[in-house]
Amino acid sequence: MRFDIITVLPGLLESPFAHSILQRAQKKGIAEIHVHNLRDYSTHKQKSVDDYPYGGGGGMVMNIEPFAACIDQLKSEREYDEVIFMSPDGVTLNQQIANQLSIKENIIILCGHYKGIDQRIRDIYVTREMSIGDYVLSGGELPAAVLVDAVVRLIPGVLSDETSALSDSFQGDLLDAPLYTRPADWNGHKVPDVLLSGNAAEIEKWRFEQALERTRTRRPDLLK
Template sequence: MNFAVLTIFPEMFDLFWSHGIVRRAIEKKRISAHTVNIRDFAMDRHKSTDDRPFGGGCGMLMKTEPMAAAIRSAKIRNPASQTILLTPQGRRFDQNLAYALASLNDLILVCGRYEGVDERICDTLIDFEISIGDYVLTGGELPAMIIMDAVTRLLPDTLGGAESAEKDSFSDTLLEHAHYTRPRSFEEIDVPEVLLSGNHRAIDKWRLESSLIRTFLKRPDLLEKKRLDSGEIDILKKWCLDIEKIIRSQSLHGTDALSGS
């Protein structure tokens, strides 16, 4: 996977590429990454990359000529690249989109600044637009880092274990199960006994239930989208029976309270 990042602040990426999984992926040659400084393609002596919008209004827009030249330069180096503009108006980035991007060979990530990018750039030089959420940032650099991190960890031989990415949150439309490490007891809270049992079948069952519980409590919308298997349905049915039992017991308590007994 080859990443080219178009930005007016290339120095922001030096530290990002020098640490963690991304650094190891570069060292293993699973990815290559470089920046293209949009200012290098500016046409005036001040290296200007912004200009006033036609029609008036607040803020400035990225100039068309430097942006177009920078994208075309990146395309010459990697002709098969898909060009992505990071913008709040784009498709919402999620794990499924990360998997889709990981299946590609080359990505050009265009980091806008100011009030945005001239629409003619979007119409002629951008393959698709991506947003990391419904909020506004000062530029596309942080979204570009998020996308590179999420995509890189899905590539073969970039994580510690072969199944690590497959068991991440959202990979199966569920949040990941709870995790515990040493010490066995911390501030009078103990690690669940099943995790110390050595019974891998019981541990897998506990982790599935933990994953379902966490998803139900934190992101129930994910359960609505997921096609549940028989084991997951059995767990949810058991919860239903337990909840009904609790409701019935509360109803009885209410009757007793009203009767004064």
């Protein structure tokens, strides 16, 4: 799976992709993550990529030409399943969307900045607009990193225990059940007996009941 991320701040994405699961996925050759500096596609002498908005108002708007030039070049080299724009007014990312995207092959992610990007890029090129929550960040770089992390960990071969991703919170619209490890008794706080019983059927039943109760208490909206 290949991700091409277009941003005006490529340095901001160096660390998230250089550690842990994302680093391992790239070393295994399971995922490719390429970050493209939008300024490399600017035709302006100062490599600017923004201008004042038509109609007035505060803030600057990112130009259409650099985005179009970068996207067109990438599309000339391979076919893309999605061109995703990270935007606070997009559809909120959830586990089901991450599952859907994990079976794609090539994805472009656009990171906005300033006040936003020229609407024509959104109209002509973008296939999905995605948000990570109802709040505004300084740019789309951190949301892009969140999206890539959520998707890559689902690709077969990335996690050492592939069944782990299938039991995560939000898989099956339920939060995860409580988790415990050694010691079984810590200062009088004990692990539930059922988890020590070795009875797989009873343990699964307990976990489902706990997940259901936790979801009902914390996220009842998921049960609708």
